[in-house]
Amino acid sequence: MSAAPNPGKFLYMLEPVDSLIHAGWIIPVLPAGVVLPQHSLAIWQGEIVGIVPTSEAQTRFSARREFDLPHQALIPGLINLHTHAAMSLMRGLADDLPLMTWLNDHIWPAEGRHVSAEFVFDGTLLACAEMLRGGVTCMNDMYFFPEAAARASLQTGMRTSFGIVVLEFPTAYAADADDYLHKGLKARDEFKDEPLLSFAIAPHAPYTVTDRTFAKIVTLSEQLDCGIHMHIHETEDEIQQSLKEYGVRPLARLKNLGLLGPNLIAVHAVHLNAVEIADLAHQGCHVAHCPASNLKLASGFAPVDKLLQAGANVGIGTDGAASNNRLDVMGEMRLAALLAKGVAGRADAVPAQTALAMATINAARALGIDKKIGSLEIGKCADIATIDMSKVETSPCFDVISQIVYAADREQVSHVWVDGELKVENGSLIDIDTQELLAKTAYWQNKLHPTQ
Amino acid sequence: MSAAPNPGKFLYMLEPVDSLIHAGWIIPVLPAGVVLPQHSLAIWQGEIVGIVPTSEAQTRFSARREFDLPHQALIPGLINLHTHAAMSLMRGLADDLPLMTWLNDHIWPAEGRHVSAEFVFDGTLLACAEMLRGGVTCMNDMYFFPEAAARASLQTGMRTSFGIVVLEFPTAYAADADDYLHKGLKARDEFKDEPLLSFAIAPHAPYTVTDRTFAKIVTLSEQLDCGIHMHIHETEDEIQQSLKEYGVRPLARLKNLGLLGPNLIAVHAVHLNAVEIADLAHQGCHVAHCPASNLKLASGFAPVDKLLQAGANVGIGTDGAASNNRLDVMGEMRLAALLAKGVAGRADAVPAQTALAMATINAARALGIDKKIGSLEIGKCADIATIDMSKVETSPCFDVISQIVYAADREQVSHVWVDGELKVENGSLIDIDTQELLAKTAYWQNKLHPTQ
Numbered sequence: 001m002s003a004a005p006n007p008g009k010f011l012y013m014l015e016p017v018d019s020l021i022h023a024g025w026i027i028p029v030l031p032a033g034v035v036l037p038q039h040s041l042a043i044w045q046g047e048i049v050g051i052v053p054t055s056e057a058q059t060r061f062s063a064r065r066e067f068d069l070p071h072q073a074l075i076p077g078l079i080n081l082h083t084h085a086a087m088s089l090m091r092g093l094a095d096d097l098p099l100m101t102w103l104n105d106h107i108w109p110a111e112g113r114h115v116s117a118e119f120v121f122d123g124t125l126l127a128c129a130e131m132l133r134g135g136v137t138c139m140n141d142m143y144f145f146p147e148a149a150a151r152a153s154l155q156t157g158m159r160t161s162f163g164i165v166v167l168e169f170p171t172a173y174a175a176d177a178d179d180y181l182h183k184g185l186k187a188r189d190e191f192k193d194e195p196l197l198s199f200a201i202a203p204h205a206p207y208t209v210t211d212r213t214f215a216k217i218v219t220l221s222e223q224l225d226c227g228i229h230m231h232i233h234e235t236e237d238e239i240q241q242s243l244k245e246y247g248v249r250p251l252a253r254l255k256n257l258g259l260l261g262p263n264l265i266a267v268h269a270v271h272l273n274a275v276e277i278a279d280l281a282h283q284g285c286h287v288a289h290c291p292a293s294n295l296k297l298a299s300g301f302a303p304v305d306k307l308l309q310a311g312a313n314v315g316i317g318t319d320g321a322a323s324n325n326r327l328d329v330m331g332e333m334r335l336a337a338l339l340a341k342g343v344a345g346r347a348d349a350v351p352a353q354t355a356l357a358m359a360t361i362n363a364a365r366a367l368g369i370d371k372k373i374g375s376l377e378i379g380k381c382a383d384i385a386t387i388d389m390s391k392v393e394t395s396p397c398f399d400v401i402s403q404i405v406y407a408a409d410r411e412q413v414s415h416v417w418v419d420g421e422l423k424v425e426n427g428s429l430i431d432i433d434t435q436e437l438l439a440k441t442a443y444w445q446n447k448l449h450p451t452q
Numbered sequence: 453m454s455a456a457p458n459p460g461k462f463l464y465m466l467e468p469v470d471s472l473i474h475a476g477w478i479i480p481v482l483p484a485g486v487v488l489p490q491h492s493l494a495i496w497q498g499e500i501v502g503i504v505p506t507s508e509a510q511t512r513f514s515a516r517r518e519f520d521l522p523h524q525a526l527i528p529g530l531i532n533l534h535t536h537a538a539m540s541l542m543r544g545l546a547d548d549l550p551l552m553t554w555l556n557d558h559i560w561p562a563e564g565r566h567v568s569a570e571f572v573f574d575g576t577l578l579a580c581a582e583m584l585r586g587g588v589t590c591m592n593d594m595y596f597f598p599e600a601a602a603r604a605s606l607q608t609g610m611r612t613s614f615g616i617v618v619l620e621f622p623t624a625y626a627a628d629a630d631d632y633l634h635k636g637l638k639a640r641d642e643f644k645d646e647p648l649l650s651f652a653i654a655p656h657a658p659y660t661v662t663d664r665t666f667a668k669i670v671t672l673s674e675q676l677d678c679g680i681h682m683h684i685h686e687t688e689d690e691i692q693q694s695l696k697e698y699g700v701r702p703l704a705r706l707k708n709l710g711l712l713g714p715n716l717i718a719v720h721a722v723h724l725n726a727v728e729i730a731d732l733a734h735q736g737c738h739v740a741h742c743p744a745s746n747l748k749l750a751s752g753f754a755p756v757d758k759l760l761q762a763g764a765n766v767g768i769g770t771d772g773a774a775s776n777n778r779l780d781v782m783g784e785m786r787l788a789a790l791l792a793k794g795v796a797g798r799a800d801a802v803p804a805q806t807a808l809a810m811a812t813i814n815a816a817r818a819l820g821i822d823k824k825i826g827s828l829e830i831g832k833c834a835d836i837a838t839i840d841m842s843k844v845e846t847s848p849c850f851d852v853i854s855q856i857v858y859a860a861d862r863e864q865v866s867h868v869w870v871d872g873e874l875k876v877e878n879g880s881l882i883d884i885d886t887q888e889l890l891a892k893t894a895y896w897q898n899k900l901h902p903t904q
Contacts, residue, residue, distance in 0.1 A: 089848060091846075091847070091848060091850075091855075091859060092848070092849065092850050092851055092854045092855045092858060092859060093850050095803070095804060095851065095854040095858060096799065096800050096803035096804060096854070097799055097800060098798065098799050098800055099799055102799065126844065126847070129844050130844050130845055133844065133845075134845075292790060294794065295790035295791055295793055295794040296790050296793060296799065296858070297793075297799050298793040298794060298796065298797050298798050298799040298801070299794075300794065300797075301794060321859075324858070325854075325855070325858040325859040326845065326858070326859055328845075335787070338744060338747035338748055339747055341747055341748060341749075341750040342746065342747040342750060342751075342752065342753060344750065345750050345752075346550065346750050347548065347549055347550050347551055347554065347748065347749050347750040348548050348549060348550055349750070351547070351548035352547060352548060390890070392578065392581050392582050392585065392886060392889065392890065392893075393582055393585075393586075393778065393780075394543075395543070395578070395890055395893040395894075395897075396541060396543060396544070396893050396894070396896065396897035396900070397544065397897070398543075398544050398545050398897065398900075398901050399544055399547065402544045402547040402548070402777075403543075403544045403777070406544060406547060406748075406776070406777040406778070407543060407544060407773075407777040407778055409861065409862075409863060410861070411861060411863035434844060437844065438842070438844065438847055441844075441847045441848050442847075442848065444848065445847075445848035445849070445850065448848075448850075449850050
């Protein structure tokens with residue numbers, strides 16, 4: 001990242017910046033709980049270079065463009081810590097079905113018939129459009145044809161960690177585990193100089209990947225210093241299956257294989273005993289909590305409060321739109337805060353401030369990019385969402401963080417920046433053609449389900 | 453309700469109607485699961501007088517006003533089966549606190565200092581504005597100064613069942629149980645000819661009302677043939693307290709007192725054993741399920757799937773905005789569908805169609821007005837919400853009912869009618885001055901919490 005332009009030797013010389021945002025409130029997330037009323041944020045070359053009281057902003061900065069957002073709260077762009085973006089094209093394809101019927105009779109056959117680079121590109125575009133409008137500036141993606149997902153993500157200007165997906169069984173994308181790794185690493189090479197893209201190795205789950213492949217993944221993760229993004233302990237069934245097949249629970253098997261550590265993002269982590277909670281925390285693993293998906297597929301209730309109490313780093317993900325059916329991190333943040341209270345039996349579990357941290361800085365830590373994003377601090381990338389608090393739905397407003405988490409809606413997101421670039425203005429996507437996107441979506445809807 | 457004008461003796465004479473709505477889909481809710489694509493709905497004198505394919509509508513009706521809503525789905529206006537509307541002025545006043553701290557240190561003191569007829573009027577206006585915009589056309593309210601709530605509700609043109617609230621202890625509103633009843637019945641007399649208003653007796657809870665008062669309430673409910681709207685089994689604590697004080701659980705005490713029956717709306721009903729579930733179902737009681745509030749206050753997980761399986765009638769409520777913090781029945785419908793799956797451990801529990809019925813026809817049954825509202829059928833009142841399905845967030849759309857419940861947002865509500873009167877057009881309130889409302893809300897915010 002570039003340094004801010006030096007104010008120079010003249011005492012009253014204004015500092016030139018690209019954008020200056022005058023906000024009703026700035027909520028930096030770090031330090032925790034801080035709310036800065038009537039503050040302004042300055043952006044230069046994609047970077048946050050100033051956060052000052054609005055009354056001082058005009059005497060400090062000269063901006064190419066100013067934004068007067070007196071009713072808006074600025075928060076760090078939200079981070080979706082687990083999704084299958086392209087599955088947005090299967091949103092609502094098969095709801096209200098038992099998990100195995102849903103997978104075996106609907107999702108897997110549809111994927112088998114339709115998933116291609118084109119499908120992934122179009123589905124990822126749709127997902128990025130939805131997420132950007134909802135204040136989500138970064139996602140951790142896991143799906144087939146990650147190079148197509150990366151291209152779509154780049155086109156929208158969203159920040160993405162794409163997953164080098166690994167499975168043992170063949171799909172339209174790859175033949176076997178080595179082929180998945182080979183193709184994913186090729187994609188990584190292709191995009192390694194893109195500042196908005198990072199990558200992780202994404203073995204699907206302990207029950208779909210062999211010990212032999214896991215050994216390769218551990219080596220690769222160490223060599224490339226990259227994260228491992230995997231579904232773990234989503235259902236009770238997979239635990240029983242592992243006990244039968246390996247004599248140990250999946251997490252114990254992963255631990256034996258050397259996978260537990262600060263590189264691991266354990267997605268779902270619904271079924272955990274006390275030892276496993278302590279293990280995840282002590283090993284510095286990260287958890288991607290997906291509350292809506294866990295409910296919708298009846299997977300169970302993740303022990304989020306216990307994980308946080310144990311010191312584990314927990315972020316929030318939407319999962320794919322086929323099991324949610326929204327890619328709405330604001331809604332997921334609210335659900336995570338509410339659900340944790342019910343599960344813990346304590347109304348003070350996961351307060352609003354913690355939920356907001358889960359959707360921002362905690363997720364950035366999990367992705368290993370918390371030096372770049374996850375909070376509004378000088379020197380970090382300008383990934384920002386603004387929320388219009390002037391609506392009937394968020395009035396009165398006694399505590400703006402609380403109101404954002406419990407009362408506000410993603411439709412109140414008015415402006416979004418990624419890396420200093422304006423992506424959403426007054427609730428509208430700037431450089432995505434919504435009509436073209438809807439036409440593409442209609443094309444795929446007809447292909448997937450021609451009878452409707 | 454008036455009859456539709458007779459088409460007359462001339463075969464091709466058009467039937468004059470007030471409004472004709474051409475919709476992408478009509479979802480009547482009754483019969484269950486039916487979706488009518490490209491249908492039109494005709495309204496005359498507040499009543500639904502026709503539901504026909506759009507291709508036939510122009511040859512059947514001549515309307516004073518037509519609405520072309522090709523991307524919208526029409527559903528019955530949503531019904532909020534339990535709220536304390538005026539508490540919208542305490543939205544977010546004290547979040548993330550244990551229940552008794554919340555009540556004793558924040559809500560009750562604030563109510564003691566501030567609640568008045570003026571507070572209730574203004575708070576109810578705010579609540580009605582939020583609800584109407586979110587497609588909610590009817591609410592079941594319980595709060596102090598119900599005559600002020602009734603006046604506010606009438607001003608907005610929303611349909612309301614107001615509660616004749618009863619407590620033993622004195623408040624700014626009334627001195628003792630007899631005084632509450634006296635004042636409530638006076639309000640009932642004042643408004644008994646208003647077609648949009650109905651009323652129920654609303655004893656706060658078993659733990660705040662004595663046997664002597666319950667005896668009076670049973671007699672009154674029979675004499676006036678009106679509902680009884682009460683918090684029941686919200687927390688485990690109140691059950692333990694009842695066991696100590698009365699030697700029985702609250703529901704058993706209420707049963708002994710003769711309160712269980714088709715007049716009873718049991719709000720929350722979180723902690724129920726198998727006998728109680730069977731009792732509620734067999735006695736024809738209704739349950740107002742409040743999923744967000746039950747999570748936020750850590751009350752527990754209501755056995756909704758079991759209640760429905762047992763044949764109980766379950767509707768959905770938001771509770772007050774101080775413990776939610778939204779009056780968003782669409783959101784609550786989604787949460788109810790998701791949460792029930794998690795609690796039941798079955799992804800097919802409370803499917804989308806059931807959740808939609810809970811928020812419409814089931815609630816109408818609970819209020820005893822299912823002959824008037826709760827579904828889109830000829831002869832019923834034209835209480836209608838329309839949802840714009842053309843957004844990125846609800847694309848693709850394989851199943852419109854599923855998409856409304858799991859993917860759509862109350863911000864997609866575009867038009868709302870109550871009793872045939874247009875209340876929301878293109879997402880904007882027609883006859884509520886939002887700026888004036890926000891100014892009033894700011895006034896109360898400052899009174900309640902002058903430091904912010």
